[in-house]
Amino acid sequence: MSLSKESIDEFKVIYKNKFKKELSDAEASEAANNLIGLFKILYDCEVRDLQRKHRLKKEPEGFRLDGEYTCSICHRQVAKSESWYDKWGIKCPLCQKAVKEGSVPPFICKDRNSWYAMWELDKKFKIKHPTARKLVRQGKLRLICF
Ligand SMILES: [Zn+2]
Structure with a gap:
């Protein structure tokens, strides 16, 4: 996705007002497109998170995720389709079992500084x-x- 000339010019004005520095067209285009790219990543992550939370309403015990993820407890890379997602986040099968059986308190999934x-x-x-x-x-x- 590329920004319009009008959007780049608007970015140049905002940048100049904020940082008191004039950007060339190329600098402004790169900076504005990088900024939009960053927000696209953040937006996509938020949308994915909201979709998972919505799905949890139908499946409160959680569900398997497609794709490779990192376990929130042991930080092990979990092979495709083995990640488990519930209200405590993403876990590998072993950590999921430990949380479910109560041998690991679930709050450690969300608070790495708690252990x-x-x-x-x-x-x-x-x-x-x-x-x-x-x-x-x-x-x-x-x-x-x-
Ligand atoms: Zn784990």
């Missing part, structure tokens, strides 16, 4: 694996395995 992977305990807090296990036994850390 640490074992390797993060070491990297961020210098807590080695055996110490982490000891803290779990003492009830000071909660271990979620799935």
